[in-house]
Amino acid sequence: xxxxxxxxxxxxxxxxxxxxxxxxxxxxxxxxxxxxxxxxxxxxxxxxxxxxxxxxxxxxxxxxxxxxxxxxxxxxxxxxxxxxxxxxxxxxxxxxxxxxxxxxxxxxxxxxxxxxxxxxxxxxxxxxxxxxxxxxxxxxxxxxxxxxxxxxxxxxxxxxxxxxxxxxxxxxxxxxxxxxxxxxxxxxxxxxxxxxxxxxxxxxxxxxxxxxxxxxxxxxxxxxxxxxxxxxxxxxxxxxxxxxxxxxxxxxxxxxxxxxxxxxxxxxxxxxxxxxxxxxxxxxxxxxxxxxxxxxxxxxxxxxxxxxxxxxxxxxxxxxxxxxxxxxxxxxxxxxxxxxxxxxxxxxxxxxxxxxxxxxxxxxxxxxxxxxxxxxxxxxxxxxxxxxxxxxxxxxxxxxxxxxxxxxxxxxxxxxxxxxxxxxxxxxxxxxxxxxxxxxxxxxxxxxxxxxxxxxxxxxxxxxxxxxxxxxxxxxxxxxxxxxxxxxxxxxxxxxxxxxxxxxxxxxxxxxxxxxxxxxxxxxxxxxxxxxxxxxxxxxxxxxxxxxxxxxxxxxxxxxxxxxxxxxxxxxxxxxxxxxxxxxxxxxxxxxxxxxxxxxxxxxxxxxxxxxxxxxxxxxxxxxxxxxxxxxxxxxxxxxxxxxxxxxxxxxxxxxxxxxxxxxxxxxxxxxxxxxxxxxxxxxxxxxxxxxxxxx
Amino acid sequence: xxxxxxxxxxxxxxxxxxxxxxxxxxxxxxxxxxxxxxxxxxxxxxxxxxxxxxxxxxxx
Numbered sequence: 001x002x003x004x005x006x007x008x009x010x011x012x013x014x015x016x017x018x019x020x021x022x023x024x025x026x027x028x029x030x031x032x033x034x035x036x037x038x039x040x041x042x043x044x045x046x047x048x049x050x051x052x053x054x055x056x057x058x059x060x061x062x063x064x065x066x067x068x069x070x071x072x073x074x075x076x077x078x079x080x081x082x083x084x085x086x087x088x089x090x091x092x093x094x095x096x097x098x099x100x101x102x103x104x105x106x107x108x109x110x111x112x113x114x115x116x117x118x119x120x121x122x123x124x125x126x127x128x129x130x131x132x133x134x135x136x137x138x139x140x141x142x143x144x145x146x147x148x149x150x151x152x153x154x155x156x157x158x159x160x161x162x163x164x165x166x167x168x169x170x171x172x173x174x175x176x177x178x179x180x181x182x183x184x185x186x187x188x189x190x191x192x193x194x195x196x197x198x199x200x201x202x203x204x205x206x207x208x209x210x211x212x213x214x215x216x217x218x219x220x221x222x223x224x225x226x227x228x229x230x231x232x233x234x235x236x237x238x239x240x241x242x243x244x245x246x247x248x249x250x251x252x253x254x255x256x257x258x259x260x261x262x263x264x265x266x267x268x269x270x271x272x273x274x275x276x277x278x279x280x281x282x283x284x285x286x287x288x289x290x291x292x293x294x295x296x297x298x299x300x301x302x303x304x305x306x307x308x309x310x311x312x313x314x315x316x317x318x319x320x321x322x323x324x325x326x327x328x329x330x331x332x333x334x335x336x337x338x339x340x341x342x343x344x345x346x347x348x349x350x351x352x353x354x355x356x357x358x359x360x361x362x363x364x365x366x367x368x369x370x371x372x373x374x375x376x377x378x379x380x381x382x383x384x385x386x387x388x389x390x391x392x393x394x395x396x397x398x399x400x401x402x403x404x405x406x407x408x409x410x411x412x413x414x415x416x417x418x419x420x421x422x423x424x425x426x427x428x429x430x431x432x433x434x435x436x437x438x439x440x441x442x443x444x445x446x447x448x449x450x451x452x453x454x455x456x457x458x459x460x461x462x463x464x465x466x467x468x469x470x471x472x473x474x475x476x477x478x479x480x481x482x483x484x485x486x487x488x489x490x491x492x493x494x495x496x497x498x499x500x501x502x503x504x505x506x507x508x509x510x511x512x513x514x515x516x517x518x519x520x521x522x523x524x525x526x527x528x529x530x531x532x533x534x535x536x537x538x539x540x541x542x543x544x545x546x547x548x549x550x551x552x553x554x555x556x557x558x559x560x561x562x563x564x565x566x567x568x569x570x571x572x573x574x575x576x577x578x579x580x581x582x583x584x585x586x587x588x589x590x591x592x593x594x595x596x597x598x599x600x601x602x603x604x605x606x607x608x609x610x611x612x613x614x615x616x617x618x619x620x621x622x623x624x625x626x627x628x629x630x631x632x633x634x635x636x637x638x639x640x641x642x643x644x645x646x647x648x649x650x651x652x653x654x655x656x657x658x659x660x661x662x663x664x665x666x667x668x669x670x671x672x673x674x675x676x677x678x679x680x681x682x683x684x685x686x687x688x689x690x691x692x693x694x695x696x
Numbered sequence: 697x698x699x700x701x702x703x704x705x706x707x708x709x710x711x712x713x714x715x716x717x718x719x720x721x722x723x724x725x726x727x728x729x730x731x732x733x734x735x736x737x738x739x740x741x742x743x744x745x746x747x748x749x750x751x752x753x754x755x756x
Contacts (some may be wrong), residue, residue: 423742566742567735690731695738 001467002541005516005652009484010585018231018469027231030188030203031264038190039068041252041263042113043245044103044120045272046095049617050338053093053102053122061116064141066108070120073102077254079217079247085309086341087217089248095124096308096619097340099272101244106261107204108251129338130251131617137279140333143312144268147348150314154386157327159285162296165599166287171364172357174284174683179277179629180619181345185233186267187274190590192260197219198229198250205240206501207460207494213242229590230492232464237344238275239501240503241462245273248406248430275343276610278303280315292368292375294325299357302646305334306341313342314349318434319357321552322379329500338617344503344599347660350435358431358668359683362675372430372672373409374399386549392549393647395580396432399556401580402643403430407558417679424562427677433555433579435661437650438504441542441545443511444497446517447480449526450534454488455480459516460490460499461511466659467508467589475512475653479519497537505657508585509650514540516652534588545649553656557665558597561673568693570674572602575666576639580655590658594640597662603630604663609686707748709741716740
C-alpha cells in the first residue's frame with residue numbers, strides 16, 4: 001500500500017476553479033473553440049429501422065448555395081473495419097436501426113447544412129424490423145460477459161430449492177424504462193485536418209479514449225490525433241465511449257481542404273445515436289426465515305442490446321455484493337433488437353440493478369412484519385458474498401442509522417396507507433446504494449516547476465462538470481505539500497499524459513493516484529527547492545490491496561412521497577441520503593454530485609421514460625418537451641450527507657468515488673415510499689399517477 | 697348531464713360522484729388511457745366537495 005496523503009487542502013470547501021469562467025460564459029465548450037473558416041455538418045438519418053440504402057439523390061442539396069459536399073455510403077472515404085461497428089459510419093449501405101447516420105451535408109452555415117440535409121433523398125430497400133422487448137422472447141441469449149468484464153451468471157447452492165421451503169418469500173418482476181442521458185451540452189465535435197494530423201475539439205469524457213478510437217478508425221498513429229476538451233457540459237456516460245457523430249465529423253473534414261467541420265448533435269438526434277440505458281426486466285426471488293434472514297436470492301435479468309453491436313448492462317451485479325444468503329443466483333439474458341446500441345448511463349448496472357432488489361427487500365420486510373431498516377441491518381454480510389473477500393470498509397449500517405435519525409424514521413407508522421393529510425396519502429421509504437471503487441493503474445501525470453514558481457500538473461483527465469479540476473488541484477497541493485494557489489492543473493487535452501475516461505466514478509481515484517505518484521517522484525528527484533523547468537512524470541502504481549479486499553462505497557436513501565388521494569399524482573417533497581464514500585476531497589462539489597445523482601434518481605422514479613414506437617423503431621418523445629426530467633419544482637428538498645469514513649486501502653487519498661452512487665437506490669426508495677403512502681406496490685418505473693389511482 | 701343530475705340535490709360527495717359517473721358514462725377510453733375516467737371522476741368529486749365545504753353557510 002502506498003502511504004496515505006496527509007489532508008491539508010483536501011477537505012476544503014473550495015469553489016470550482018472555473019466557476020467564474022463558466023457563469024460568465026467564457027469557458028469554451030467544444031463548439032466555442034475559435035477556428036478559422038469553419039464549415040458546418042448536418043446529418044441525414046435513416047427513416048427505416050432495418051434495410052439497405054439503395055440510392056442517395058443529393059442533387060437538390062448540392063444545388064443550394066453554400067453547400068460544400070454531401071457524404072453518402074457510396075462516396076464516403078474508407079475507414080478501418082471490424083473494430084467497432086458503431087463507428088463504421090457510411091461504410092456500407094446497411095441500415096441497422098432507425099435514426100442511423102446514412103448521409104451528411106457540409107455547408108458554409110449551420111442553417112444551410114440543415115436545409116440541404118432535408119433535401120437529400122434517400123431510397124431504401126426496407127426489411128422487416130424487430131424492436132419488441134419482452135422477457136418471453138425465444139431468442140434471448142447469454143452474453144459472454146457483462147459490462148465491462150463481469151461473469152454473465154453466478155450460482156451458489158440451490159436457490160430454487162431453498163426458495164421453495166423458505167418461511168418467508170417474495171417473488172416478483174420489476175422493470176425499469178429506457179432512459180436517455182441528456183447532458184445539457186449536446187455531443188459536439190469540431191474536426192480539423194492539417195495534412196495527416198487531426199485535431200478534435202470534442203465534448204467527451206475521455207480525450208485519450210477518443211484519440212484511440214479515432215486513430216483506429218482512420219488507421220493513424222495516435223500521435224497524429226489530438227483531442228481537446230477543457231470543459232464539458234455533462235456526459236452521464238453518453239460521452240464516455242465515442243459515438244458515430246465523432247467519426248462522421250472527422251470523415252467529413254477530409255473533404256474540406258483543411259477547413260474545420262463543426263457538428264453539434266441536436267437534442268432530437270441525441271435520442272438516436274449517442275447511447276442510452278437499456279430497459280431492464282428483473283425477476284427477483286427472495287427467500288428468508290421468519291426472522292428476515294435471507295436464505296435464497298435469485299435475480300434473473302433480461303435486457304436489450306442492438307443486433308449490430310453488443311452492450312450487456314451488468315444489472316444483476318450489485319445483487320451479488322449487497323446481501324448474503326446460502327443459496328444465490330444471478331443471470332443476464334439479452335434480446336438483440338434492431339435498435340441503436342445501448343451504452344453507459346450514470347451507474348450502469350448498479351442504477352437499474354438496485355431497483356428490483358431494494359423494492360423486493362421492502363416487500364420482504366412487509367412479509368416478515370419487520371421495519372425495512374431493521375431487515376437490512378439484520379442482513380449485513382461480514383464479507384463480500386460475491387468474491388468472499390473482506391470489505392475494505394462497509395459502513396452501510398452507519399448510513400442507515402444516521403439516515404434514519406436525520407430523517408425522523410422512528411416516527412413512521414409501521415403499516416402502509418396510514419396517513420392522509422389534506423387530501424394526500426403520505427408515506428416514507430428507504431433503499432440502499434452501493435457503487436464499486438474502480439481503478440486501473442494506467443493513468444499518468446506530470447509535474448513541472450515553472451518560472452513563475454507555480455507547479456504545473458498535467459494529466460489528460462476531463463472535468464465534465466463534476467469539479468474534478470478543482471479536486472485534483474487540492475490533491476496535487478497536498479501531494480506537493482504546497483498551497484492550492486501554487487498549483488495549476490492542466491487537463492482535457494490528449495497531448496497531456498494518458499488518463500482514463502471520466503467514468504465509473506473513478507476519476508479522482510485514478511487521476512489522483514497518478515498525480516500523487518508524479519508529485520512524490522518530483523520531490524524525490526527534484527527536492528523541496530526545485531529549479532524552474534524541473535519536471536517529473538509517473539504512472540499510477542497498481543494497488544495490491546484490490547486483490548485482497550472488496551472495495552465499495554455504500555449509502556442509504558430515504559424518501560417521503562405524497563400521493564394525491566383523488567388523482568394518484570405522486571410527489572417527492574423530501575429526499576435524504578447518507579453515504580459512506582471514503583474521504584471527501586471537496587465538500588461543495590461532492591455534495592453537488594450526490595444531490596445531482598439523487599435528483600436524477602428522482603427523475604428516474606417519477607418522470608423519465610423513452611417511449612419506443614414499435615411500428616417504426618424510434619423514440620417518439622425525443623425532446624425535452626416530452627421526455628420529462630425532474631425540475632427544481634419536483635426536487636423540493638434533496639439533502640445529501642456523508643459519514644466520516646477512513647479507508648487507507650483504496651488509494652493514497654482515501655477516496656471512493658461519488659459521481660454515481662447518488663442515483664443508485666433512489667427510485668426504489670421512492671417506490672417503497674409510494675407503497676407506504678398508499679398500500680399500492682408499483683414494480684414498474686416510472687411510478688405514475690395511473691398506477692397509484694384508486695377508484696372507490 | 698352532470699348539471700342536470702345535480703340540480704335540486706344536496707351538495708355532498710355521493711351526489712357529486714353520481715353526477716360525475718353520469719357525465720363520464722359515455723367515455724370510451726383506450727387501454728392506455730382508461731385510468732383517465734376514474735381520475736376525472738375522483739377529481740370532480742374532490743374539487744366539488746372542497747368547494748362545497750368552503751362555501752358552507754354562505755348563500756348561493
